[in-house]
Amino acid sequence: MPMFKRPPASQRTKNVNGQHSSIHELKVLYEPKSVRSLASNAAMILISAGLLSWSFRFMKAQLTTVNSVDAVMNGTLTDIRAQQEGVISKVTVKTGQSISSEDLLFVIENQRTSQLQAQEVSSRLNQQEAELRQAQERLAHKLSLLNIVNRDAVNQERLAVLENQQNQKQLLSDLEGAKSRYQLAELNYKRAKLLKSEGAIAEASFDAAEIELKQRESEVESLQAKLAALQVNQDAVRNGLSLSRTRSNYDPSIRLVELQLQIAEDQQGIETLKKTIQGTKAEFDQAKKDLQHKQVVTIKSPESGVMWRLTAQLGKFVQQGDSLGQIAACNQRWVDAWVDEQKVQLLQVGTPAEIKLNGTGSSVTLTGKISVIRSGIGRLSAGEDTVVAMMPNLPRHTQVHITLDTEPGSSSSENMHNGNLCYIGYTGRVVFKVRSTSFFAGF
Numbered sequence: 001m002p003m004f005k006r007p008p009a010s011q012r013t014k015n016v017n018g019q020h021s022s023i024h025e026l027k028v029l030y031e032p033k034s035v036r037s038l039a040s041n042a043a044m045i046l047i048s049a050g051l052l053s054w055s056f057r058f059m060k061a062q063l064t065t066v067n068s069v070d071a072v073m074n075g076t077l078t079d080i081r082a083q084q085e086g087v088i089s090k091v092t093v094k095t096g097q098s099i100s101s102e103d104l105l106f107v108i109e110n111q112r113t114s115q116l117q118a119q120e121v122s123s124r125l126n127q128q129e130a131e132l133r134q135a136q137e138r139l140a141h142k143l144s145l146l147n148i149v150n151r152d153a154v155n156q157e158r159l160a161v162l163e164n165q166q167n168q169k170q171l172l173s174d175l176e177g178a179k180s181r182y183q184l185a186e187l188n189y190k191r192a193k194l195l196k197s198e199g200a201i202a203e204a205s206f207d208a209a210e211i212e213l214k215q216r217e218s219e220v221e222s223l224q225a226k227l228a229a230l231q232v233n234q235d236a237v238r239n240g241l242s243l244s245r246t247r248s249n250y251d252p253s254i255r256l257v258e259l260q261l262q263i264a265e266d267q268q269g270i271e272t273l274k275k276t277i278q279g280t281k282a283e284f285d286q287a288k289k290d291l292q293h294k295q296v297v298t299i300k301s302p303e304s305g306v307m308w309r310l311t312a313q314l315g316k317f318v319q320q321g322d323s324l325g326q327i328a329a330c331n332q333r334w335v336d337a338w339v340d341e342q343k344v345q346l347l348q349v350g351t352p353a354e355i356k357l358n359g360t361g362s363s364v365t366l367t368g369k370i371s372v373i374r375s376g377i378g379r380l381s382a383g384e385d386t387v388v389a390m391m392p393n394l395p396r397h398t399q400v401h402i403t404l405d406t407e408p409g410s411s412s413s414e415n416m417h418n419g420n421l422c423y424i425g426y427t428g429r430v431v432f433k434v435r436s437t438s439f440f441a442g443f
Contacts, residue, residue, distance in 0.1 A: 066346050068430035069397055071337035071355065075424040077308055077326045082318040084297045086110030095310045096419040099301045099327060106312055106324055108297040118287040125280045132273045139266040146259045153252035164234040168227060175223040182216035189213040305329045306421050330422035335368065335402040337430040338377075344398045346434045347373060353402045357428035364423065370432070372401035402430065 090107035093099060192209035195201040308328040318324070335355050339347065347370060355366040375398045 066432040068337040076332040185216040338397040368404040
């Protein structure tokens with residue numbers, strides 16, 4: 001028998017016999033029992049399986065990843081400063097524009113640059129060139145004088161040899177006469193000696209003959225010595241030597257040697273002057289280039305990146321060292337993230353990280369690794385022996401420094417686009433991929 005629920009008294013009515021009855025009881029009595037459809041059961045099974053799968057993935061994500069509380073992209077900024085004072089006559093970049101290394105950025109002109117240095121070098125160059133001309137004139141004069149002295153030396157040698165030969169001939173002639181007289185004196189001596197032994201002449205006559213013989217012998221010896229001296233003098237003249245002095249003590253051969261030494265010194269001095277002038281010309285050319293460089297200074301980009309800040313304005317006068325702008329180096333970026341201190345124990349240096357930046361959609365996802373973990377933010381001043389007290393209910397975070405991957409093809413080496421400033425300053429969320437726990441070892 002089917003069972004049905006009795007309706008409440010308010011829904012019951014009395015019949016004519018005073019017994020209660022209900023319209024609801026009649027409906028329940030005759031309505032068939034409802035049965036759940038197979039489609040509903042299948043839907044319930046799918047929903048249960050999806051919830052279970054989502055719960056599994058959620059638990060696994062909670063145990064194998066750590067999410068940052070906040071993160072911001074940071075990067076290195078390079079200051080561009082004026083190398084020389086002047087007026088900015090050209091600006092070729094705008095804020096946010098991509099820049100390559102050695103690209104022209106600014107042109108600074110200064111027509112009031114002093115020309116004293118170039119003028120001083122020019123005056124020194126003119127003085128050195130005048131000294132060179134004078135030295136060359138002195139050398140030419142000495143070379144002309146050298147020809148004269150050389151000719152005099154040749155003539156002196158020739159005349160000295162000729163004179164010596166004439167003197168030798170004269171001495172030879174005198175020597176022959178002296179020898180003849182010596183032979184006659186020798187005959188007279190022998191004759192007087194013989195006559196003396198026979199007593200035919202007096203002793204005085206013999207002595208006179210003996211003295212005459214000795215005189216003639218001495219005369220012959222003296223002439224022979226003079227002849228030998230003339231031969232030695234002739235050999236000396238032929239060897240460029242002089243054994244006698246002229247009346248003015250002038251010897252062309254000695255003067256010739258002196259001139260040759262002076263000419264060699266002058267030639268060396270001229271070569272030194274030429275090298276000095278060559279160096280001065282190079283210095284003068286450099287001074288002119290420096291003057292032109294100071295009058296028109298071109299400033300190029302020291303590296304590739306984007307123009308982060310532009311302070312230079314066309315027509316503005318700047319001093320040397322004034323800042324013209326800043327370049328953000330896109331290859332020197334990093335991410336500073338903040339993580340709950342309770343999850344820092346799951347992180348370590350080298351842990352992979354995935355950065356998703358806000359405001360870029362899903363097209364930009366960067367990768368990197370943890371390089372520095374700095375705790376105690378807001379509570380510790382490094383190097384001091386005191387700590388800063390924090391409220392118990394304030395959140396405690398740890399700063400994590402993430403070095404981006406820069407290898408070609410990595411997600412962090414995306415192309416630069418004008419205006420995005422390499423995403424420096426963008427905030428985002430960082431997901432750290434930590435090691436899987438034993439809970440998931442069997443899956």
